[in-house]
Amino acid sequence: MRQSYxxxxxxxxxxxxxxxxxxxxxxxxxTTFLIYSVVAFSQDIILGRAGAFQxxxxxxxxxxxxxxxxxxxxxxxxxxxxxxxxxxxPLILAIILAGPVIHLRGDYLLIxxxxxxxxxxxxxxxxxxxxxxxxNGIFGIxxxxxxxxxxxxxxxVYYMSFILLALTLWIMRNLDASKFGRAxxxxxxxxxxxxxxxINVRYYKLYAFALGSxxxxxxxxxxxxxxxxxxxxxxxxxxxxxxFTIVLVGGSAxxxxxxxxxxxxxxxxxxFREFATARYLVFGLAMILxxxxxxxxxxxxxxxxIPNYLKKDKK
Amino acid sequence: MSDFLLEIKxxxxxxxxxxxxxxxxxxxxxxxxxxxIGPNGAGKTTLFNCITGLYTPEKGDIIWEGKKINGTxxxxxxxxxxxxxxxxxxxxxxxxxxxxxxxGRHIKSNQRWYNGIIHTPSMQKDEKTNWLKVxxxxxxxxxxxxxTTPAGDLSYGLQRRIEMARALAAEPxxxxxxxxxxxxxxxxxxxxxxxxxxxRAKGVTILMIEHDMDMVMSLCEYITVINFGAKISEGEPxxxxxxxxxxxxxxxxxxxx
Ligand SMILES: Nc1ncnc2c1ncn2[C@@H]1O[C@H](COP(=O)(O)OP(=O)(O)OP(=O)(O)O)[C@@H](O)[C@H]1O
Ligand SMILES: [Mg+2]
Numbered sequence: 022m023r024q025s026y027x028x029x030x031x032x033x034x035x036x037x038x039x040x041x042x043x044x045x046x047x048x049x050x051x052t053t054f055l056i057y058s059v060v061a062f063s064q065d066i067i068l069g070r071a072g073a074f075q076x077x078x079x080x081x082x083x084x085x086x087x088x089x090x091x092x093x094x095x096x097x098x099x100x101x102x103x104x105x106x107x108x109x110x111p112l113i114l115a116i117i118l119a120g121p122v123i124h125l126r127g128d129y130l131l132i133x134x135x136x137x138x139x140x141x142x143x144x145x146x147x148x149x150x151x152x153x154x155x156x157n158g159i160f161g162i163x164x165x166x167x168x169x170x171x172x173x174x175x176x177x178v179y180y181m182s183f184i185l186l187a188l189t190l191w192i193m194r195n196l197d198a199s200k201f202g203r204a205x206x207x208x209x210x211x212x213x214x215x216x217x218x219x220i221n222v223r224y225y226k227l228y229a230f231a232l233g234s235x236x237x238x239x240x241x242x243x244x245x246x247x248x249x250x251x252x253x254x255x256x257x258x259x260x261x262x263x264x265f266t267i268v269l270v271g272g273s274a275x276x277x278x279x280x281x282x283x284x285x286x287x288x289x290x291x292x293f294r295e296f297a298t299a300r301y302l303v304f305g306l307a308m309i310l311x312x313x314x315x316x317x318x319x320x321x322x323x324x325x326x327i328p329n330y331l332k333k334d335k336k
Numbered sequence: 337m338s339d340f341l342l343e344i345k346x347x348x349x350x351x352x353x354x355x356x357x358x359x360x361x362x363x364x365x366x367x368x369x370x371x372x373i374g375p376n377g378a379g380k381t382t383l384f385n386c387i388t389g390l391y392t393p394e395k396g397d398i399i400w401e402g403k404k405i406n407g408t409x410x411x412x413x414x415x416x417x418x419x420x421x422x423x424x425x426x427x428x429x430x431x432x433x434x435x436x437x438x439x440g441r442h443i444k445s446n447q448r449w450y451n452g453i454i455h456t457p458s459m460q461k462d463e464k465t466n467w468l469k470v471x472x473x474x475x476x477x478x479x480x481x482x483x484t485t486p487a488g489d490l491s492y493g494l495q496r497r498i499e500m501a502r503a504l505a506a507e508p509x510x511x512x513x514x515x516x517x518x519x520x521x522x523x524x525x526x527x528x529x530x531x532x533x534x535x536r537a538k539g540v541t542i543l544m545i546e547h548d549m550d551m552v553m554s555l556c557e558y559i560t561v562i563n564f565g566a567k568i569s570e571g572e573p574x575x576x577x578x579x580x581x582x583x584x585x586x587x588x589x590x591x592x593x
Contacts, residue, residue, distance in 0.1 A: 201447070214426040327432060333480045
């Protein structure tokens, strides 16, 4: 088995037993860590794999969260029925939004996607359709109920997030070992060569956006459940910058890398909370140093994931 | 139906007024090894870029199996069976040799959109078929020892072989080679000529640009000579070789053989 899958499984085991050893405050941090990791993987599909400079991932994360919140609070839809719309709506919007800008390269796409994020925040803050609750957001989201059983404890929410991350890792593994995952790498590494091999660059970039946004939407739904509330600032450009940074600092397209990135960018600040805002100085420095010393990330991706019967390297 | 696989008719390509290809005509027969020669900057690579859809010509037609294909997107050209290598090597250099060659299997793979998320038995069978094909190509090009090595870490000669293997993985009807012998030593060049003959023996038509005259003259059955974007001579190697116009063009330029 590939080393990074072993690490992913080891990680899941550690996270699986984590609630047994933690108090309520740490359980909350752990839950958010799991959810942010899912968003980071969704960002990684678009940025790390397909190579599209998407700086607005919080939009799709937010769309998933708001879909669950609005359907549940404004329309009384039970939480479990909001999951599918919270995946489908970001997916459709991703295709509509990315369609006209997908051909832009690097910095141009980056600016366009920041634009999406700013518009998204404006729309939810101004309560445009009388649905989003304005600057305060939406409160009082129900707990998850399946067959009349309420999953309301913190531990229950933790394990739901855990399952979501495990599912995401499973999808990443399937993606890696498919024509689709490889096509994303090819267009990322050399789009002229990729086209000349018959790969439709536009299709695979849109595929990455659609899949990445659907996963981000699922994470958003879980985020709304964890806090039983949603508000605009959880999905602003600064959050998008964080997800973008997680992928580059951790290691694009690397499963351990993305997990380490999320840990470094989200959990470490929580651990050093007592140092107040001074901790962000360390972070800024850490980001700068990583890019100088390890430009491909703390744990860079390793290619060569091919079937064993082809491995005849003498070395 | 003509017996020509590819026809170029009155093709012109301009770059901001500079004529890179000038009213060019040529016809490639099925099963041929067809050579394009000419001094540096003659427009040879530009011609290949027009055929493969990377450039759109201003004038003229590119006819593939009787149908006009100018303006077709590069990925659709590949789907038609026209595959190429690049003069300046374009590999996915961080990726392994096997993964590079696998990119050629893309158009032969029949995976459905949901197979990027969920695997099915038929999808896994498709994966296996394609990887086995990659294995065969690595054997043929003597690349098996480097299966998991990043392509960018290998020598020039090996990288050129990977590019050919990658193009062949797509089972092309026409293989376009842009200076396949560039950067190779004498032994490698001799081996390359044999490889090209072997590929043709499998039924693949070959269109190649090459500066190595010994190789071109011994390998190609038909040659078109281009200078300043225009055809100055064409014919069998023996004819082209002795054509005064060709000799003039090469002496007139700073071509160093
Ligand atoms: N993308 C481009 N933009 C502008 N000019 C170009 C472009 N590509 C090629 N040219 C010009 O077109 C002319 C033909 O170039 P081309 O690369 O086709 O020559 P070539 O015959 O392949 O030469 P060589 O033997 O050196 O590879 C040159 O003058 C070159 O500078
Ligand atoms: Mg050239």
